Amino acid sequence: MWWRLCVGLVCFAFVLRAPFVAVAPIAGDIGADLNWDAATVGLLTGLPALCFAVLTPFAARAVGLLGPNLAISTTILGVGIGVIVRSSGDTAAALVGTILIGAFIAVGNIAVPVVVRRDVAPDRVDVTSGMFTAALNLGSMITSALTAPLALLWGWRVALAFWCVLVVLAAVTWILAVGLRPAFRRRAVRFASPGPNACPRTNASPRPASRGWWWHRTAVTLALAFAGQSFVYFGLTAWLPAILREEVGMTPIGAGAAAGVLQIAAVPGALVAPWLQRRLGMFGALLALEALYVIGPVGLLVASESWAVWMSLSGFAQGGGYTLLFTLVVRVSRDEDQVRVLAAVTQGIGYVAAASAPSLIGALWSTSGAWTAPLVVFIGAAVVCAVSAVLSVAIAGEHGRFPPARGHPA
Incomplete structure (x- = not known):
């Protein structure tokens, strides 16, 4: 059933973000205990994004060989092993565990849109995408808020290992969604209604569809x-506390807590995006959300004292924009092979930008001694995201990939 699949994907989304987001609140504790410098501590947060960027092409190949069901099961198991290894020893164990987490999450990132394309009815793709995106941000919020208190009670190793509870939750709900044997079968049989490209008798995928110029x-x-979106999101996630300390005069604790607004606002954005898409059409919804995404860093540059407004807008637009971009990847692909390739291309390039953002923004700040230049770069990246997203809809819409907005003629 659709709702069981949604529950399975929502719980799986927790596994795709929480294990590496949990490091940031206790990075200082880890560095002090292992006698690391700041650069080495930064590897624990930067390595997963680098793995996503470098390993995405191989992850796409793995999903093609294993099938999406087994790929998701493998991701859950691999992330669990990585979390345990990371907390089990010294420097080598921490780095190896982090690399394992990043490598297996890269596989899961590709598998999800393939499952959505295969098993979700077209009129539910946007809602499923919204729930999945909301869960990504919700998992980040939960782990960011609770990891530091857990570390105070039991130490950083236990605090990081604690999030294996999300791995167990994902495993249980995924097996309940697809069944025990399909979860570990190389090529699982489709259990939802056949899609528009399925063969009517065998319910199997046809020969891979051709890819036109569009x-x-x-x-x-x-x-x-x-x-563009990944650059802004990962860059702001890394540096927003520092911006708030220096531009607004917040204390370190207050700035760290305030930066959570960016994550919190993304949850309603992801949930509202499907409604916007149905009311305004894909073009109108993305145009509205991406405009808000540009306004966020512009507002932070010209009126930093109103940071809560600007970061709420950015977070809302980030959650909603990611949901619609995810939906676009699924909707413009005619079969599972196309969605796997498109997911690999978009995520691979996106995570290259994500991995470079913290370092580039930090270098700009160090060179200029102010936050003006970094914020201008954020604005430029947000504009690239907005223009490219709207162009994507315009190109795909010309070829009938989207229904009209409600109340508009076909």
Whole structure:
């Protein structure tokens, strides 16, 4: 049933973010205990994004070989092993565990849109995408809020290992969603209603659909949109506390807590995006959300004292924009092979931008001694995201990939 699949994907979303987000609140404790410098501590948060960028092409190949069901099961198991290894020893164990987490999450990132394309009815793709995106941000919020208190009680190793509870939850709900044997079968049989490209008698996927020129143009613009959004999101996540300390005068504790607004606002954004898409159409909804995404860093630059407004807008737009971009990847692909390739292209380029953002923004700040230049770069990346996202919809919409907005003629 659709709702069981949604529950399984929502719980799986927790596994795709929480294990590496949990490091940031206790990075200082880890560095002090292991006698690391700041650069080495930064590897624990930077390595997963680097793994996503470097390993995404191999992850796409793995999903093709294993099938999406087994790929998700493998991701859950691999992330669990990585979390345990990371907390089990010294420097080597921490780094090896972090690399394992990043490598297996890269596989899961590709598998999810393939499952959605295969098993979710077209009129429910946007809602499923919204729930999945909301869960990504919700998992980040929970782990960011609770990891530091857990570390105070039991130490950083136990605090990081504690999030294996999410791995267990994901495993149980995924097996309940697809069944025990399909979860560990190389090529699982489709259990939802057949999609528009399925063969009517065998319910199997047809020969891979051809990719017209419009599909390749859409892939390029979607990749640029993911890159712009990932750059802004990961860059702000890394540096927003520092911006608030220096530009607004917050204390370190207050700035760290305030930075959570960016994550919190993304949850309603992800849930509202499907409604916006149905009311305004894909073009109108993305245009509205991406405009808010640009306004966020602009407001932070010109009126930093109103940071809560600007970061609420950015977070809302980030959650909603990611939901619609995810939906675009699924909707413009005609079969499982196309969605796997498109997900690999867009996420690979997006995570290259994500991995480079903290270092580039830090270098700009160190060079200029102020936050003006970094914020201008954030604005530029948000504009790239907005323009590319809207172009993606325009190109795909010309070829009938989207229904009209409600109340508008076909």
